[in-house]
Amino acid sequence: MLVTPRHSSTNEWPVRAIRNEGDRIAVDLDNGSQGRLSTRWLRLACECDVCGDTASGKRWLTPAGVPARVQATALDVSAAEVSVFWDDGHVSRYGSDFLAGHAGGGSGPARFRPQLWSSDLGGKLGRFAFDAVVEEDKALFGSLRALRDHGIAMLTGVPADPEATVRVAGRYGPIRETSYGKVFDLISRPDARVAGETARAQIPHTDEPFRYSPPGFIFFHAIRTGAGSGGTSLMVDGFHVAETMRTSTPELFDLLTRHGVTFQREHAGEVFFSAEAHVISLDASGAVTGIRYNDRCLAPQTAPLDRIDGLIEALAELTRLIRDPQNQFQHQLQPGEVLVFDNQRVMHGRSAFDPTLAVRHLRSCNIDRDGVHSVFRTLARRFAPQEAEAVFYQGAIF
Numbered sequence: 001m002l003v004t005p006r007h008s009s010t011n012e013w014p015v016r017a018i019r020n021e022g023d024r025i026a027v028d029l030d031n032g033s034q035g036r037l038s039t040r041w042l043r044l045a046c047e048c049d050v051c052g053d054t055a056s057g058k059r060w061l062t063p064a065g066v067p068a069r070v071q072a073t074a075l076d077v078s079a080a081e082v083s084v085f086w087d088d089g090h091v092s093r094y095g096s097d098f099l100a101g102h103a104g105g106g107s108g109p110a111r112f113r114p115q116l117w118s119s120d121l122g123g124k125l126g127r128f129a130f131d132a133v134v135e136e137d138k139a140l141f142g143s144l145r146a147l148r149d150h151g152i153a154m155l156t157g158v159p160a161d162p163e164a165t166v167r168v169a170g171r172y173g174p175i176r177e178t179s180y181g182k183v184f185d186l187i188s189r190p191d192a193r194v195a196g197e198t199a200r201a202q203i204p205h206t207d208e209p210f211r212y213s214p215p216g217f218i219f220f221h222a223i224r225t226g227a228g229s230g231g232t233s234l235m236v237d238g239f240h241v242a243e244t245m246r247t248s249t250p251e252l253f254d255l256l257t258r259h260g261v262t263f264q265r266e267h268a269g270e271v272f273f274s275a276e277a278h279v280i281s282l283d284a285s286g287a288v289t290g291i292r293y294n295d296r297c298l299a300p301q302t303a304p305l306d307r308i309d310g311l312i313e314a315l316a317e318l319t320r321l322i323r324d325p326q327n328q329f330q331h332q333l334q335p336g337e338v339l340v341f342d343n344q345r346v347m348h349g350r351s352a353f354d355p356t357l358a359v360r361h362l363r364s365c366n367i368d369r370d371g372v373h374s375v376f377r378t379l380a381r382r383f384a385p386q387e388a389e390a391v392f393y394q395g396a397i398f
């Protein structure tokens, strides 16, 4: 049975005709191509009032509620809509765009491909004014695109008061409260509790890899900086470093994607975090989705004797690449600048500074990654609908 639209098809409505083939529904697209959908899939895709909708979760039809041999008894195509009459009496209606999108190849929404960088980030780094980002959704969206592409962006002209830090960071999602509080003042001090409070150099790292779910995006708000006395920020694209390893030392890269590495943090009597995870997370297609690494939090590792040296060599090679200035974007933060970066992609560190010459004061806070990506998708629905459903790299999740 071939069904064609009651109204003549225009380019606006991509389905020209559909055909019932039993356990498949064939779809002829207006662009001349053809596709097939599983009949069982199509029944499960119904989002009528009875079946409920998957976006809100007010959903009542389950996969078990669709008979394996469900059949369509009649099909009806109008310009914008396709109606399917099922053998149990149910009627489903689907948007022509929806059917065409899924019949077009079945691979689903595109996977987003990050743009990798090394010491050359300066020319590409997105810079966004505080006033615009807090007041205009379009400017906020622009900065979120930069975060998606490069994993890092800079905000400028941010006032020094703590309210301003919270106000701008809060635009990107709810601020995560941790055992260090909501907003953390990182000031060099003699009784340093964490390495960030010393004046020593820090090898670029991701923060808090000892948590099962490390911080998503980090905000570094420069209040006072030791300009001229060191303390230069060193930023590294962990995805670029991972791809370098994949090419140059594939066996070491492979180890970091498969072998669990343990990171820890203990302040006696107060907190004791410990997490075993892969340093490099891959998705099902083999693409890098997240990085988790801080040399200062590595616990004594466990591995059979014949494998432990290989694991240490993989960690050593990663550390060498992270320390290589060719892989580092170096920037001396100025008061009023905020660096925002994806803590499961971009590694941050700094050169040593002389605490007797300048006080270095950064204020920092964290936003969960899925919160930031949710703000991105919500704004993309308004400003760039074609970008709203791309699958993002989802972080250090394994």
Ligand SMILES: [Fe+2]
Pocket (backbone or CB within 6 Å): 196, 205, 206, 207, 348
């Ligand atoms: Fe850090």
